[in-house]
Amino acid sequence: MFRKFTLAAAIGAAFVAPVPAIGADDAEVQKIRSEVKDLKQGYETRIHQLEQRLEQTEQRSPPAAAAAPAQSAPASANAFNPAISLILDGQFSNLQRDPATWQIGGFIPGGDEIGPGSRSFNLGESEFTVSANIDPYFSGVFIMAVSPENKVGVEEGYVQNTGMIAGLSFKFGRMLSGFGYLNEIHAHAWDFVDAPLVYQAFFGGQLNEDGIQARWLAPTPMFVELGVETGRGSAFPGSERNKNGINSGMVFAHLGDDVGISNSYRVGASYRATTAQDRTYDDVDSVGTKVTNAFSGDSKIWGVDFVWKWAPNGNTVDRNFKFQAEYLRRKEDGSLAFDSTATNLSDAYRSDQSGWYVQGAYQFMPRWRVGLRYEELNSGNPDIGLVNSGTLTAADFPRLAENDPKRTTAMVDFSPSEFSRFRLQFARDEARFNEPDNQVFLQYIMSLGAHGAHKF
Amino acid sequence: MNRWTTFAAALALCTVCSAAFATVNIFACLPEWAALATELGGSKVSVYQASNALQDPHRIEARPSLVARMRSADLAICTGAELEIGWLPVLLQTAGNQKVQPGHPGFIAAAEFVDRLEIPTRLDRADGDVHPAGNPHIQLDPHNIAKVGLVISQRLGQIDAGNAAYYESRSKDFQGRWGQAISRWEKDAAPLKGLRLVPYHKNTVYLSHWLGMTEVMYIEPKPGIPPSAGQLSELVARLQAEPADAVIRTAYQDPKAAGWLSEKTRIPVVDLPYTVGGTAAAKDLFGLFDDSIARLKAVKK
Numbered sequence: 107m108f109r110k111f112t113l114a115a116a117i118g119a120a121f122v123a124p125v126p127a128i129g130a131d132d133a134e135v136q137k138i139r140s141e142v143k144d145l146k147q148g149y150e151t152r153i154h155q156l157e158q159r160l161e162q163t164e165q166r167s168p169p170a171a172a173a174a175p176a177q178s179a180p181a182s183a184n185a186f187n188p189a190i191s192l193i194l195d196g197q198f199s200n201l202q203r204d205p206a207t208w209q210i211g212g213f214i215p216g217g218d219e220i221g222p223g224s225r226s227f228n229l230g231e232s233e234f235t236v237s238a239n240i241d242p243y244f245s246g247v248f249i250m251a252v253s254p255e256n257k258v259g260v261e262e263g264y265v266q267n268t269g270m271i272a273g274l275s276f277k278f279g280r281m282l283s284g285f286g287y288l289n290e291i292h293a294h295a296w297d298f299v300d301a302p303l304v305y306q307a308f309f310g311g312q313l314n315e316d317g318i319q320a321r322w323l324a325p326t327p328m329f330v331e332l333g334v335e336t337g338r339g340s341a342f343p344g345s346e347r348n349k350n351g352i353n354s355g356m357v358f359a360h361l362g363d364d365v366g367i368s369n370s371y372r373v374g375a376s377y378r379a380t381t382a383q384d385r386t387y388d389d390v391d392s393v394g395t396k397v398t399n400a401f402s403g404d405s406k407i408w409g410v411d412f413v414w415k416w417a418p419n420g421n422t423v424d425r426n427f428k429f430q431a432e433y434l435r436r437k438e439d440g441s442l443a444f445d446s447t448a449t450n451l452s453d454a455y456r457s458d459q460s461g462w463y464v465q466g467a468y469q470f471m472p473r474w475r476v477g478l479r480y481e482e483l484n485s486g487n488p489d490i491g492l493v494n495s496g497t498l499t500a501a502d503f504p505r506l507a508e509n510d511p512k513r514t515t516a517m518v519d520f521s522p523s524e525f526s527r528f529r530l531q532f533a534r535d536e537a538r539f540n541e542p543d544n545q546v547f548l549q550y551i552m553s554l555g556a557h558g559a560h561k562f
Numbered sequence: 563m564n565r566w567t568t569f570a571a572a573l574a575l576c577t578v579c580s581a582a583f584a585t586v587n588i589f590a591c592l593p594e595w596a597a598l599a600t601e602l603g604g605s606k607v608s609v610y611q612a613s614n615a616l617q618d619p620h621r622i623e624a625r626p627s628l629v630a631r632m633r634s635a636d637l638a639i640c641t642g643a644e645l646e647i648g649w650l651p652v653l654l655q656t657a658g659n660q661k662v663q664p665g666h667p668g669f670i671a672a673a674e675f676v677d678r679l680e681i682p683t684r685l686d687r688a689d690g691d692v693h694p695a696g697n698p699h700i701q702l703d704p705h706n707i708a709k710v711g712l713v714i715s716q717r718l719g720q721i722d723a724g725n726a727a728y729y730e731s732r733s734k735d736f737q738g739r740w741g742q743a744i745s746r747w748e749k750d751a752a753p754l755k756g757l758r759l760v761p762y763h764k765n766t767v768y769l770s771h772w773l774g775m776t777e778v779m780y781i782e783p784k785p786g787i788p789p790s791a792g793q794l795s796e797l798v799a800r801l802q803a804e805p806a807d808a809v810i811r812t813a814y815q816d817p818k819a820a821g822w823l824s825e826k827t828r829i830p831v832v833d834l835p836y837t838v839g840g841t842a843a844a845k846d847l848f849g850l851f852d853d854s855i856a857r858l859k860a861v862k863k
Contacts, residue, residue, distance in 0.1 A: 242665065245655075269660030273633055323633045323658045329626030362626025367614065370625040415623060419616040422623060424816050472788050472816075523787060524648075525687060554687075557644070559651040562624050 188238030188246075189556035193294045195230035197549040199223055203541060210303060211539040212485025212509030213459065214401060215387050216310030216342040222300065222535065222545050229254035230549075233261065233294065235558075243267055249292075261314070276320040283313040284321070284333050284358050285376045286432050287411035291561060297428070297467040297477050299531045299547045303513055304434050304461030307483055308407060310342035315354065329362035329372070343405040343436070344380035354380035362562075367420045372562060377408040382438075386446065392501035398447050399503070401455060403440010409433060413562070424472055431464040444492055444502065451498070453491025460484050465515075473522065479515040483537075511537040527551045586722045589632050589662065591640035591650060592619055594701040595672065595710075597838040597847045599639055601736050602714050606725050610635070615813045615840035619645055620691070620786070624652035632657035635668070636721055639714060642671025643678060645698035667720050673698055675713050676706040679767055690784030701837060702769035704744050704851055708737060743848055748773075751855045753862055760801065760829065761810035762820055765836060769854065778806050781819050789819060798826045808832045808861045813840030830861050 201222055208221040231254070237247040249262040264279030282290050288305065289312055301311050317337015324330035339354030340346045347353055355378070362372035384400045391397050410433050417426035435458070442455035463481035470476065487508045492498045500507065513536060519529035531547040585608040590596035596611035603609065610631045613622045619641070622628075632638065632653045640646050654663060661668035678696030685694055700706045715733035719726035755774040759766070762781040770777050779800060783793050801823075809831045811820035817831075824831045834854050835844035843853035 266655070268655055269658045269663065271658075272660075273658040275656060275658045321656075321658070323629065323656070325634050327627075327630055327634075329630040360626070362630075364625060364627040370623065370627060372626050415625075417623070420614065420623070421617045421814055422621050423618045423814075523687075524691065557647050559648055560624065561652055562626060562629075 186238075188236045191235045191553060191555035191558060193233040193235075193292075194552040194554070195232070195294055195550060197223070197228050197230060197299060197547050199225055199228060199548075200546040201225050201543060202545065203538070203543040207541075208535075208538065208543070209505065210307045210483065210511050210537045211505070212507060212511065213307045213483070214385075214505065216307060219311050220301075220306040222533075222543070230551075231261075231293070233292070235556075237556075240265065243270065273323045273325060274320060275323075276318065278318040280314060280316045281319060283315045283356065283378075284319055284335055285309075285313055285356060285378055285407075286409050286434065287372070287374060287413055287430065288432065289313050294551045294553070295560070297430075297465060297475075298479055298515055298517055299529065299549050300533075302432070302461075302463040302465075302479070303481050303483055303511055303537055304432070304463060307459070307461060307511075308343060308434055308436050314341050316340070317352070317354070329360065331360040333358045333360075335378075339380040342385070343382060343407070343438070345382040345385040347381065347383045354378065368418055369414065369416050370562075371412070371414045373413075374411045375409070376411075377406075379404065379406045381405065382440070384443075384446070387505070389503065389505045391445070392499055397445040397449075400443045400446040401438065401440060402443070403438060403455065405436065405438045407434060407436040409435070415562070422469075425469055427466065427468045429464075429466045431462065433460070433462040435460040442490060442492065444498060451492055453495060453497070455488065455490055457488035458486050459488075460486075467517075473520055475519050475521075477515075477517045477519075479513075479517075481513050481515075483509075483511040485509045485511075507539065509539055513537060524557075525553045586636045586718060587634050589635035589638040591622075591638070591646050592701075593838040593840075594707070594847065594850070595639040595641070597850075598707060598711055599637075599714060601847065602711060602729065602732055603718055604728070604732050606722065606728060607718070615835065615837045615844075618814045620648060622646070622649045624649040624656075628653050629656050632662065633659050635659060635662050637668045637670070637714075637717060638662040639670045639672065641673050641698050641700065643673035643695035643698035643700075644693045645673070667717050670710070670713055670717060672706075672710040672713070673700050676700050676703075676709050679771055680764070690782075691786030697764060697767050699765040700768055702766055702854070703772040704740065704747065705772070706768065707847060708740050708744070711736060711740070740847075743851070747851050747855055751859070754855070754858050757808065757858065757862070758806040759808050759810050760797075760806045760823070762812070762815050765812055766810055766834060769834075773855075773858075775858075778804065781809075781823060794819065794823065797823060801827045801829065805829065808858070810834055812836035832857050832861055834858075 199222065205222055205224055209215060231251040234250045237245065239245045244265050244267050246265050247262060251259050251261040253259065260280055262281050264277045264281045266275065266277040268275040284290055288302065289309065305311060315335060315337040317335060319333065319335040321331055321333040335356040336352045337354050344354055356376065358374060358376040360372055360374040364370045381404055383402050386398050386400045389397055389399055412431050414429040415426065438457045440455055441452050443450055443452040445451065461481065461483035463479060465477060465479035467475050467477035485508055488506050490503060490506065493500050513533055515531060515533040517529055517531040519527055521527040529549040531549065533545040535543040535545055585606055586603060588599045588603065588607050588609045589612060590599055590609055591612050593611055593613065593615050596609050599607060599609045612628050613619060640650055660666065663669060664671065673695065678700065681696035682692050682694065685692065711733065715729050718729040751773045757775040758778045759770060759775055760779055760781065761777055764780060764785055767777065779797065781789055781797065783789055806829055809820045809824050809829050811817055811831055812834050813836050820831050834857060835841040835850055838844055838846060838850050841853050844850040
């Protein structure tokens, strides 16, 4: 303010100053006049030139103007808030048999998160997701699951980068493992209420990994993706080992393409190896006493997966069909300790088990879908050293008796909008030894907040 | 030593020649951007069109084939404004291609460069599938095509600097022809001013705005929410009280609801191409507007 005033005063003084010049001789005045005239003319030509240049620039400028966004984003610190979304889900279950007796007969149980859940109304896991770009190099995703028992868990929490090296994407942190097809898809996007039995038997539902995953996409018109993953391996079928270094390794490959404009597919193969140390499970011995057994050794699993999607002209809105199948085979080789907390007898253990499912979901009109799933597991007959040597009998390992669990599931779901879904599911579950269970579920899945993108 | 020099020279030559003959790979999310990129890039670009006019642009599957094409793209042209939010983020995240990440010259979100209509003043999913950045169906105003065209030409010149002069001359040529076409369309469509339309979805807003037509009501009760039988009957009652000139159905939409409404109200259905390829006549951008105007004028007679 003060500066402006000084400037004005100076300019004023400059104009006032010539006044005393009155009275100087005419020749000098003439000279000054002509100088001023020259100066004025000089400025006028320069101003004219500048005007012309400005006009030319204006004519040329639309591309430059168009290259800038037309409407600017709101400027506020909150504008940087990450995308937040929440999944609310729950179900009403009607189970013919006591869910406490549920087991996948013939298989070492994979934790306590498997099975049909409890009877009556059940709140599912509420899933809270926060995601955003971290900087020009990384983006982050955090998914917190709150269980109906009010336990909070980190389902996923990873950092990722894509394209720092052409075709390469990597993630590190806690993530859903890239094994197979369904494992990477969040439960709320599944076509059925529950995971296939083979996932429940081999991964305890869904396989999480604390580690690092890298994927490389080939620069070909066909989708060819190769991936590796390694980590802590503490989740079933591995176990916490209190060991430096890495405890699991996985490789996977995916191929995919379109067939015409209405069809597309993806096929994949995965192999994962991990090690378990004193991975305990509960059983009863031949006289009905509760015992805790423990497996230690290598757990190797491979699988193939296949997904086919159809939509007339590729327009999924009115009708579409999705076919999906996976086959998994797991070999475990190590030792099995019987009654590890008391008697603690231990000898070799070897198993070779497999399972598969095939399912289809058909949207026959907007909002409505029907689905059918059939699955089978084959427990094989595990090689138990303690039984072979005659120390114990097969009746001391009732959970490991040979069994071929099966399940048939049918569902119909209705989605009032992209963000809400209701599902009715009926299953005939033959996972237990010779005790079929009829299960009915009525489920809701609601998503609030940021619009998530859908994986293939 | 000599052998190495020859090898290095050959390698350098190869790099130069491959650079000279390499085409710019363009991934166009939607048919209109594929058509525009082809007009502007000519023989120096290779355009992959990720979706067609019979597919709802909100609901494209993030198919493996699209991920693979995104992997090799030098330039991705999409609408943005959340139109492709259900699928584009998956492609960008899994393709492992830094060039086309938002913020790089290789990514164009066309809607950022035009004046968007219907920017909501309140954001609530109770209002249906609203887009916070405004209505994203920007391609039906030819002035928007011209603006996005300038951005594409500028980016092509930036990505493929060796051919900058080529892109500039093609841009001048296209903008010239497009400007003339706009004047012709505006003259031709003058009688459409005030035409009262009932579109299925709010995807022709820019066309109506440009030509001064009025969208009196929509078949969808809220964006992205299909109408129930009750809502359709209510629409019939409202249209009887307050008639309209045409029911609008665009190429990717199910004809049933529009057909039913037309039958009940005797208001004709106009099938608009919506984008390039939506009708046989809309085989390029010029055809898109020629055909859209011709089809609308047909109801006026």
